[in-house]
Amino acid sequence: MTSFQTASFITSASNMDQCPEDTGVEVAFSGRSNAGKSSAINALTRQTRLARTSKTPGRTQLINFFGLRDGERIVDLPGYGYAKVPMSVKDHWQQHLSEYLRTRQSLVGMILLVDIRHPLKEFDETMITWSQDNDLPLHILLTKADKLKRGAQQNQLLGVRKGLPANASVQVFSATRKLGIEELEQVLRDWFRGNQDDGKKEGPWSSLGRV
């Protein structure tokens, strides 16, 4: 049994005040609406309904926190870029999301989920640049790989890998087929282990004036 299976829901936050205390270490799952964030978290934790998934894009509108052990958390961020959401709601998410990214001290890495059939749209590029500028490790999951044959999966993988900055990595993933889960676990373990609370809260952020 891995520590991921013991994940449990902590809380949902619609603003920063509602987030759990900013101690310990957390990794956020980001990506366009419908990219498969909630499904990936369920596959990782071997649970079927921990994170709520939906055929309706924009389902996850809150920041959802899941606890592992030893102050480790996984965060399901609201999906981005769903056109049918009213502008006022979009603005709220965007503000909320950017405030989370800017201020969260316990954030040690970002998983970016991208549909393998439509890699690196504008939002994805923004996240890659942002993580690079902030020296935050980023790992891309090319999701729904079951929709492509193996050769096509590899082509997409190589194409995305080619353009990535040094802080970023990429893998193929399918929640449905349980493909790539161990690779994802390894990345998360490395990030969590490399950032155990050692009293220093500066790290890569210090030069950026993050509050």
Ligand SMILES: Nc1nc2c(ncn2[C@@H]2O[C@H](COP(=O)(O)OP(=O)(O)OP(=O)(O)O)[C@@H](O)[C@H]2O)c(=O)[nH]1
């Ligand atoms: N074929 C296939 N479908 C998937 C996979 N992962 C997710 N889906 C489907 O894609 C849709 C969206 O999945 P979610 O996990 O809810 O996506 P999300 O990124 O959390 O979406 P939001 O919460 O709206 O941002 C659902 O219908 C899932 O069943 C996968 O690996 N393969």
Ligand SMILES: [Mg+2]
């Ligand atoms: Mg979701």
